[in-house]
Amino acid sequence: MTGKHWGYGKDDGPSIWHQNFPVAEGDRQSPIDIMPQQASHDPNLGPIVLNYDHCTSLNICNNGHSVVVEFDDTDDRSVILGGPLDNPYRLKQFHFHWGGKGCHGSEHTVEGNSYASELHLVHWNAVKYRSFGEAASAPDGLAVLGIFLETGDDHRWLHTITDALYMVKYKASVTDFKGFNPKCLLPSSLHYWTYLGSLTTPPLHESVTWIVLKEPIAVSERQASFECSCSLGRKRIRGYAWKITSGPPSLSKAGKYAPPIN
Numbered sequence: 001m002t003g004k005h006w007g008y009g010k011d012d013g014p015s016i017w018h019q020n021f022p023v024a025e026g027d028r029q030s031p032i033d034i035m036p037q038q039a040s041h042d043p044n045l046g047p048i049v050l051n052y053d054h055c056t057s058l059n060i061c062n063n064g065h066s067v068v069v070e071f072d073d074t075d076d077r078s079v080i081l082g083g084p085l086d087n088p089y090r091l092k093q094f095h096f097h098w099g100g101k102g103c104h105g106s107e108h109t110v111e112g113n114s115y116a117s118e119l120h121l122v123h124w125n126a127v128k129y130r131s132f133g134e135a136a137s138a139p140d141g142l143a144v145l146g147i148f149l150e151t152g153d154d155h156r157w158l159h160t161i162t163d164a165l166y167m168v169k170y171k172a173s174v175t176d177f178k179g180f181n182p183k184c185l186l187p188s189s190l191h192y193w194t195y196l197g198s199l200t201t202p203p204l205h206e207s208v209t210w211i212v213l214k215e216p217i218a219v220s221e222r223q224a225s226f227e228c229s230c231s232l233g234r235k236r237i238r239g240y241a242w243k244i245t246s247g248p249p250s251l252s253k254a255g256k257y258a259p260p261i262n
């Protein structure tokens with residue numbers, strides 16, 4: 001079965017995805033606008049741990065929507081654990097949502113502000129599910145670590161990726177990309193916000209535990225300029241190690257206030 005077409009244009013963009021992907025109208029859709037003042041501190045949330053030591057990167061490919069670096073996920077060499085997660089989740093791939101010249105390409109926003117780009121490190125629950133595909137449609141199947149990219153100094157490690165982009169300029173092109181450790185893309189602080197959400201592009205499965213790092217990484221203007229892909233949603237979130245705020249009731253999807261969830 002060939003996948004249904006979707007894009008970011010007027011005729012195939014986020015506002016009509018619900019026609020082919022009705023879950024777009026669901027109640028845990030991503031991305032969201034993160035309102036730090038409304039994030040409540042959850043003392044049970046510990047730090048996240050990233051065991052990416054044995055580089056398991058395989059290749060870099062252009063799937064027509066983003067540039068994806070894929071990993072060998074046949075064992076637990078590269079995993080994320082801790083934080084809101086009940087067990088380790090295996091690193092499957094990472095990809096970017098880029099901005100064009102001056103366009104802000106991040107999917108999540110913070111108090112309505114978007115960043116130049118957003119990096120998503122995608123992990124799946126191999127303890128409970130037998131394949132990525134099965135996990136991708138299960139409510140606790142995926143954990144995606146989101147990292148904001150803001151323009152500033154040149155990012156010394158991002159070059160290896162942007163240089164490889166020229167090899168995968170056209171859709172469906174793939175090239176070797178071995179020995180890359182995504183730990184070099186992390187900011188100094190792993191403080192995060194977390195909430196239960198979804199894939200941000202079709203099929204929009206509500207299967208993602210989102211872990212969004214508060215601290216962005218800096219990349220140069222040139223490194224951050226790719227075609228624009230933006231889509232917005234809204235939802236409530238929790239934060240880690242933030243002071244407890246009583247905060248207003250949670251924003252519902254329609255933006256109308258719903259009674260606070262106790």
Ligand SMILES: CCc1c(F)c(F)c(S(N)(=O)=O)c(F)c1F
Pocket residue numbers: 120122136144198199200201202203204208
């Ligand atoms: C099933 C393929 C897929 C997506 F379509 C997707 F949108 C994302 S995202 N932007 O939420 O991180 C994934 F992680 C992912 F694995």
Ligand SMILES: [Zn+2]
Pocket residue numbers: 095096097120200
């Ligand atoms: Zn993504």
